Amino acid sequence: MEIIEKLKQANLRGRGGAGFPAWQKWQMVKDAPGETKYVVCNVSEGEPAVAKDGHILEKWPDIVIEGIKLAMEEVGAKKGYLYLRHDYFDKFKNALAEIIGARAIKIIREPGGYLGGEETALLDSIEGKAVEPRIKPPFPPQEGLFGYPTLINNLETLYFAARIARGEYKNTRFYTIAGDCACPGVFERGESLTIKEILGKTGNWPKDEFFVQAGGGASGTIMLSDELEVPLSGAGSIVIYNKAKTDPRQLGLKWINFFINENCGKCVPCREGVYRLREIFSGEPLDIARAQSIVKLLAAASFCPFGKGVANSIGSLSEKLL
Numbered sequence: 001m002e003i004i005e006k007l008k009q010a011n012l013r014g015r016g017g018a019g020f021p022a023w024q025k026w027q028m029v030k031d032a033p034g035e036t037k038y039v040v041c042n043v044s045e046g047e048p049a050v051a052k053d054g055h056i057l058e059k060w061p062d063i064v065i066e067g068i069k070l071a072m073e074e075v076g077a078k079k080g081y082l083y084l085r086h087d088y089f090d091k092f093k094n095a096l097a098e099i100i101g102a103r104a105i106k107i108i109r110e111p112g113g114y115l116g117g118e119e120t121a122l123l124d125s126i127e128g129k130a131v132e133p134r135i136k137p138p139f140p141p142q143e144g145l146f147g148y149p150t151l152i153n154n155l156e157t158l159y160f161a162a163r164i165a166r167g168e169y170k171n172t173r174f175y176t177i178a179g180d181c182a183c184p185g186v187f188e189r190g191e192s193l194t195i196k197e198i199l200g201k202t203g204n205w206p207k208d209e210f211f212v213q214a215g216g217g218a219s220g221t222i223m224l225s226d227e228l229e230v231p232l233s234g235a236g237s238i239v240i241y242n243k244a245k246t247d248p249r250q251l252g253l254k255w256i257n258f259f260i261n262e263n264c265g266k267c268v269p270c271r272e273g274v275y276r277l278r279e280i281f282s283g284e285p286l287d288i289a290r291a292q293s294i295v296k297l298l299a300a301a302s303f304c305p306f307g308k309g310v311a312n313s314i315g316s317l318s319e320k321l322l
Protein backbone atom coordinates (compact mmCIF):
# COMPACT_ATOMS: atom_id res chain seq x y z
CA MET A 1 0.00 0.00 0.00
CA GLU A 2 1.36 3.43 -0.88
CA ILE A 3 2.16 5.81 1.97
CA ILE A 4 -0.57 8.33 1.12
CA GLU A 5 -3.19 5.59 1.49
CA LYS A 6 -1.60 4.60 4.83
CA LEU A 7 -1.78 8.22 6.06
CA LYS A 8 -5.44 8.28 5.03
CA GLN A 9 -6.26 5.05 6.84
CA ALA A 10 -4.43 6.24 9.97
CA ASN A 11 -6.41 9.52 9.72
CA LEU A 12 -3.23 11.48 10.48
CA ARG A 13 -4.01 15.19 10.75
CA GLY A 14 -1.49 18.04 10.85
CA ARG A 15 -0.08 18.50 14.33
CA GLY A 16 0.99 22.12 13.93
CA GLY A 17 -2.40 23.52 14.90
CA ALA A 18 -4.70 23.58 11.87
CA GLY A 19 -5.40 19.82 11.86
CA PHE A 20 -5.68 19.47 8.06
CA PRO A 21 -5.65 15.81 6.87
CA ALA A 22 -2.00 14.99 6.08
CA TRP A 23 -2.80 12.68 3.16
CA GLN A 24 -4.72 15.40 1.32
CA LYS A 25 -1.77 17.81 1.45
CA TRP A 26 0.60 15.09 0.26
CA GLN A 27 -1.78 14.15 -2.56
CA MET A 28 -2.16 17.79 -3.69
CA VAL A 29 1.59 18.26 -3.98
CA LYS A 30 2.04 14.88 -5.64
CA ASP A 31 -0.65 15.72 -8.22
CA ALA A 32 0.62 19.27 -8.84
CA PRO A 33 2.14 19.62 -12.32
CA GLY A 34 5.84 20.31 -12.86
CA GLU A 35 9.22 18.82 -12.07
CA THR A 36 10.24 21.19 -9.27
CA LYS A 37 8.62 20.64 -5.87
CA TYR A 38 9.73 21.12 -2.28
CA VAL A 39 9.07 19.68 1.17
CA VAL A 40 9.42 21.91 4.24
CA CYS A 41 9.46 20.57 7.78
CA ASN A 42 8.17 23.36 10.04
CA VAL A 43 9.90 23.44 13.43
CA SER A 44 9.18 27.05 14.25
CA GLU A 45 7.32 26.09 17.45
CA GLY A 46 6.95 29.73 18.49
CA GLU A 47 3.79 29.40 20.56
CA PRO A 48 4.64 29.89 24.26
CA ALA A 49 4.32 26.71 26.37
CA VAL A 50 4.54 24.36 23.39
CA ALA A 51 7.64 22.15 23.47
CA LYS A 52 6.67 18.90 21.74
CA ASP A 53 8.70 19.39 18.55
CA GLY A 54 11.86 20.06 20.54
CA HIS A 55 11.15 16.92 22.57
CA ILE A 56 10.80 14.80 19.40
CA LEU A 57 13.97 16.32 17.91
CA GLU A 58 15.86 15.52 21.07
CA LYS A 59 14.74 11.90 21.19
CA TRP A 60 14.13 10.77 17.60
CA PRO A 61 15.95 13.05 15.11
CA ASP A 62 16.57 10.07 12.80
CA ILE A 63 12.82 9.34 12.50
CA VAL A 64 12.15 13.02 11.70
CA ILE A 65 14.65 12.93 8.82
CA GLU A 66 13.14 9.63 7.70
CA GLY A 67 9.73 11.36 7.56
CA ILE A 68 11.08 14.25 5.48
CA LYS A 69 12.78 11.86 3.08
CA LEU A 70 9.63 9.77 2.78
CA ALA A 71 7.56 12.86 1.94
CA MET A 72 10.12 14.00 -0.64
CA GLU A 73 10.06 10.63 -2.37
CA GLU A 74 6.28 10.41 -2.33
CA VAL A 75 5.46 13.88 -3.68
CA GLY A 76 8.44 13.99 -6.08
CA ALA A 77 10.48 16.72 -4.36
CA LYS A 78 14.19 16.77 -5.04
CA LYS A 79 14.89 19.17 -2.21
CA GLY A 80 13.72 19.45 1.38
CA TYR A 81 14.08 22.12 4.08
CA LEU A 82 14.19 21.74 7.82
CA TYR A 83 13.10 25.11 9.22
CA LEU A 84 14.27 25.29 12.83
CA ARG A 85 13.50 27.72 15.60
CA HIS A 86 16.75 29.60 16.32
CA ASP A 87 17.52 27.82 19.61
CA TYR A 88 16.69 24.41 18.14
CA PHE A 89 19.03 25.25 15.25
CA ASP A 90 21.86 26.04 17.66
CA LYS A 91 21.21 22.91 19.70
CA PHE A 92 20.48 20.26 17.05
CA LYS A 93 22.13 21.44 13.84
CA ASN A 94 25.26 19.32 14.04
CA ALA A 95 23.46 16.11 15.03
CA LEU A 96 20.87 16.63 12.30
CA ALA A 97 23.51 17.41 9.65
CA GLU A 98 25.21 14.11 10.48
CA ILE A 99 21.94 12.18 10.07
CA ILE A 100 21.06 14.02 6.85
CA GLY A 101 24.47 13.22 5.33
CA ALA A 102 24.41 13.58 1.55
CA ARG A 103 20.62 13.88 1.30
CA ALA A 104 19.24 17.07 -0.26
CA ILE A 105 17.78 18.48 2.94
CA LYS A 106 18.86 21.97 3.93
CA ILE A 107 18.71 23.15 7.54
CA ILE A 108 17.47 26.73 7.94
CA ARG A 109 17.71 28.91 11.05
CA GLU A 110 14.47 30.78 11.64
CA PRO A 111 15.27 34.48 12.04
CA GLY A 112 13.19 34.57 15.21
CA GLY A 113 9.65 35.52 16.06
CA TYR A 114 6.27 34.00 16.51
CA LEU A 115 4.97 34.60 13.00
CA GLY A 116 7.65 32.45 11.33
CA GLY A 117 5.45 29.42 12.02
CA GLU A 118 2.69 30.67 9.72
CA GLU A 119 3.25 28.63 6.60
CA THR A 120 3.40 31.39 4.01
CA ALA A 121 5.45 33.70 6.27
CA LEU A 122 7.83 30.77 6.64
CA LEU A 123 8.14 30.49 2.84
CA ASP A 124 8.97 34.20 2.54
CA SER A 125 11.50 33.79 5.31
CA ILE A 126 13.28 30.93 3.48
CA GLU A 127 13.26 33.07 0.32
CA GLY A 128 15.07 35.79 2.29
CA LYS A 129 12.13 38.21 2.39
CA ALA A 130 10.45 39.91 5.36
CA VAL A 131 8.57 37.43 7.55
CA GLU A 132 5.00 38.30 6.55
CA PRO A 133 2.09 36.08 5.53
CA ARG A 134 1.05 35.86 1.88
CA ILE A 135 -2.46 36.17 0.54
CA LYS A 136 -4.14 32.78 0.00
CA PRO A 137 -5.02 31.32 -2.48
CA PRO A 138 -2.75 30.24 -4.05
CA PHE A 139 -1.97 27.74 -1.28
CA PRO A 140 1.55 26.33 -0.87
CA PRO A 141 0.69 22.94 -2.47
CA GLN A 142 -0.19 24.91 -5.62
CA GLU A 143 2.36 27.72 -5.44
CA GLY A 144 4.77 27.65 -2.52
CA LEU A 145 8.51 28.07 -2.17
CA PHE A 146 9.93 30.14 -5.07
CA GLY A 147 6.51 29.71 -6.73
CA TYR A 148 6.65 25.90 -6.90
CA PRO A 149 4.34 23.30 -5.29
CA THR A 150 5.44 22.83 -1.69
CA LEU A 151 4.44 20.42 1.05
CA ILE A 152 4.73 22.10 4.45
CA ASN A 153 4.23 19.83 7.45
CA ASN A 154 4.84 20.32 11.12
CA LEU A 155 7.67 18.19 12.54
CA GLU A 156 5.33 15.97 14.57
CA THR A 157 3.28 15.22 11.45
CA LEU A 158 6.35 14.05 9.52
CA TYR A 159 7.59 12.09 12.53
CA PHE A 160 4.30 10.17 12.68
CA ALA A 161 4.25 9.72 8.89
CA ALA A 162 7.52 7.80 9.30
CA ARG A 163 6.04 5.78 12.17
CA ILE A 164 2.99 4.95 10.01
CA ALA A 165 5.24 3.81 7.15
CA ARG A 166 7.07 1.55 9.62
CA GLY A 167 3.76 0.13 10.93
CA GLU A 168 4.47 1.59 14.37
CA TYR A 169 1.69 4.17 14.74
CA LYS A 170 -0.54 3.67 17.77
CA ASN A 171 -2.90 6.66 17.29
CA THR A 172 -1.01 8.83 19.74
CA ARG A 173 0.08 12.46 19.77
CA PHE A 174 2.32 14.65 21.91
CA TYR A 175 0.93 16.98 24.56
CA THR A 176 2.82 19.75 26.33
CA ILE A 177 1.52 20.42 29.84
CA ALA A 178 2.73 23.48 31.74
CA GLY A 179 1.79 25.91 34.50
CA ASP A 180 0.44 25.21 37.97
CA CYS A 181 0.60 21.41 37.89
CA ALA A 182 2.38 18.50 39.54
CA CYS A 183 4.16 17.03 36.49
CA PRO A 184 4.81 19.54 33.70
CA GLY A 185 6.39 18.18 30.53
CA VAL A 186 5.76 16.53 27.16
CA PHE A 187 3.67 13.36 27.12
CA GLU A 188 2.72 10.93 24.36
CA ARG A 189 -0.87 9.76 24.84
CA GLY A 190 -3.94 8.76 22.78
CA GLU A 191 -4.83 11.40 20.16
CA SER A 192 -8.55 11.45 20.94
CA LEU A 193 -8.38 11.85 24.72
CA THR A 194 -10.36 14.66 26.28
CA ILE A 195 -8.50 17.42 28.11
CA LYS A 196 -9.83 16.05 31.38
CA GLU A 197 -8.46 12.59 30.55
CA ILE A 198 -5.08 14.00 29.52
CA LEU A 199 -4.70 15.85 32.82
CA GLY A 200 -5.81 12.75 34.75
CA LYS A 201 -3.58 10.29 32.87
CA THR A 202 -0.49 12.48 33.31
CA GLY A 203 -1.04 13.09 37.03
CA ASN A 204 -1.82 16.76 36.41
CA TRP A 205 -5.42 17.20 37.55
CA PRO A 206 -5.09 20.09 40.04
CA LYS A 207 -6.36 19.86 43.60
CA ASP A 208 -7.27 23.57 43.77
CA GLU A 209 -9.69 25.55 41.62
CA PHE A 210 -8.21 26.17 38.22
CA PHE A 211 -8.73 27.07 34.57
CA VAL A 212 -6.64 26.18 31.54
CA GLN A 213 -5.51 27.67 28.29
CA ALA A 214 -5.80 24.93 25.70
CA GLY A 215 -4.26 24.52 22.26
CA GLY A 216 -1.52 27.14 22.53
CA GLY A 217 0.18 29.10 25.30
CA ALA A 218 -0.80 32.56 23.96
CA SER A 219 -3.43 32.05 21.26
CA GLY A 220 -5.20 29.06 22.86
CA THR A 221 -8.70 29.04 24.32
CA ILE A 222 -9.44 29.76 27.99
CA MET A 223 -11.50 26.89 29.40
CA LEU A 224 -12.95 26.46 32.86
CA SER A 225 -12.49 23.23 34.81
CA ASP A 226 -16.04 22.05 34.04
CA GLU A 227 -15.55 22.48 30.27
CA LEU A 228 -12.77 19.95 29.77
CA GLU A 229 -14.60 16.88 28.53
CA VAL A 230 -13.67 17.68 24.93
CA PRO A 231 -10.66 16.71 22.78
CA LEU A 232 -7.69 19.07 22.65
CA SER A 233 -7.19 21.05 19.47
CA GLY A 234 -4.37 23.25 18.18
CA ALA A 235 -0.73 22.51 18.93
CA GLY A 236 -1.51 20.10 21.77
CA SER A 237 -0.66 22.24 24.77
CA ILE A 238 -2.45 22.76 28.07
CA VAL A 239 -1.38 25.52 30.45
CA ILE A 240 -2.91 25.25 33.92
CA TYR A 241 -3.64 28.34 36.04
CA ASN A 242 -4.52 28.33 39.72
CA LYS A 243 -7.65 30.48 39.96
CA ALA A 244 -6.83 32.04 43.31
CA LYS A 245 -3.28 32.97 42.30
CA THR A 246 -4.03 34.37 38.84
CA ASP A 247 -5.21 37.87 38.00
CA PRO A 248 -6.99 37.40 34.63
CA ARG A 249 -6.57 41.03 33.66
CA GLN A 250 -2.80 40.87 34.15
CA LEU A 251 -2.72 37.62 32.24
CA GLY A 252 -4.61 39.27 29.37
CA LEU A 253 -2.20 42.21 29.40
CA LYS A 254 0.78 39.85 29.26
CA TRP A 255 -0.57 38.23 26.11
CA ILE A 256 -1.58 41.54 24.54
CA ASN A 257 1.99 42.85 25.00
CA PHE A 258 3.27 39.62 23.47
CA PHE A 259 0.96 40.08 20.47
CA ILE A 260 2.03 43.72 20.10
CA ASN A 261 5.65 42.61 19.90
CA GLU A 262 5.05 39.70 17.54
CA ASN A 263 2.51 40.92 14.95
CA CYS A 264 3.97 41.87 11.58
CA GLY A 265 2.02 45.12 11.13
CA LYS A 266 0.74 44.19 7.69
CA CYS A 267 -3.00 44.57 8.34
CA VAL A 268 -4.89 47.28 10.23
CA PRO A 269 -7.32 45.16 12.33
CA CYS A 270 -4.48 43.30 14.04
CA ARG A 271 -1.84 46.05 14.09
CA GLU A 272 -4.22 48.62 15.58
CA GLY A 273 -6.51 46.20 17.40
CA VAL A 274 -3.81 44.91 19.76
CA TYR A 275 -2.94 48.50 20.79
CA ARG A 276 -6.60 49.30 21.46
CA LEU A 277 -6.86 46.11 23.54
CA ARG A 278 -3.87 47.24 25.60
CA GLU A 279 -5.53 50.61 26.22
CA ILE A 280 -8.70 48.87 27.37
CA PHE A 281 -6.93 46.34 29.60
CA SER A 282 -4.80 49.13 31.14
CA GLY A 283 -7.71 51.55 31.67
CA GLU A 284 -10.31 52.09 34.39
CA PRO A 285 -12.98 50.91 34.41
CA LEU A 286 -12.30 47.86 32.27
CA ASP A 287 -14.56 48.22 29.23
CA ILE A 288 -15.32 44.59 28.40
CA ALA A 289 -17.98 45.39 25.79
CA ARG A 290 -15.43 47.47 23.81
CA ALA A 291 -12.81 44.72 24.15
CA GLN A 292 -15.32 42.19 22.81
CA SER A 293 -16.16 44.38 19.81
CA ILE A 294 -12.44 44.65 18.91
CA VAL A 295 -12.07 40.91 19.37
CA LYS A 296 -14.96 40.34 16.92
CA LEU A 297 -13.30 42.62 14.39
CA LEU A 298 -9.97 40.81 14.80
CA ALA A 299 -11.67 37.43 14.27
CA ALA A 300 -13.52 38.61 11.18
CA ALA A 301 -11.03 40.86 9.42
CA SER A 302 -7.44 39.87 10.30
CA PHE A 303 -5.32 38.94 7.32
CA CYS A 304 -3.77 35.80 8.84
CA PRO A 305 -4.37 33.28 11.66
CA PHE A 306 -2.35 35.42 14.10
CA GLY A 307 -5.17 37.96 14.51
CA LYS A 308 -7.72 35.18 14.92
CA GLY A 309 -5.49 33.70 17.64
CA VAL A 310 -5.52 37.05 19.48
CA ALA A 311 -9.32 37.07 19.22
CA ASN A 312 -9.52 33.50 20.49
CA SER A 313 -7.45 33.97 23.63
CA ILE A 314 -8.50 37.50 24.61
CA GLY A 315 -12.11 36.81 23.64
CA SER A 316 -12.38 33.62 25.73
CA LEU A 317 -10.55 35.24 28.65
CA SER A 318 -12.88 38.28 28.61
CA GLU A 319 -15.98 36.15 28.29
CA LYS A 320 -15.16 33.62 31.03
CA LEU A 321 -12.99 35.40 33.60
CA LEU A 322 -13.64 39.15 33.48
Ligand code: SF4
Nearest residue numbers: 265266267270304307
Ligand atom coordinates in the same frame (compact mmCIF):
# COMPACT_ATOMS: atom_id res chain seq x y z
S1 SF4 B 1 -3.12 39.41 11.41
FE1 SF4 B 1 -1.37 40.41 12.47
S2 SF4 B 1 0.34 39.05 12.01
FE2 SF4 B 1 -1.28 38.57 10.51
S3 SF4 B 1 -0.89 39.88 8.75
FE3 SF4 B 1 -2.24 41.05 10.09
S4 SF4 B 1 -0.79 42.29 11.33
FE4 SF4 B 1 0.40 40.64 10.44
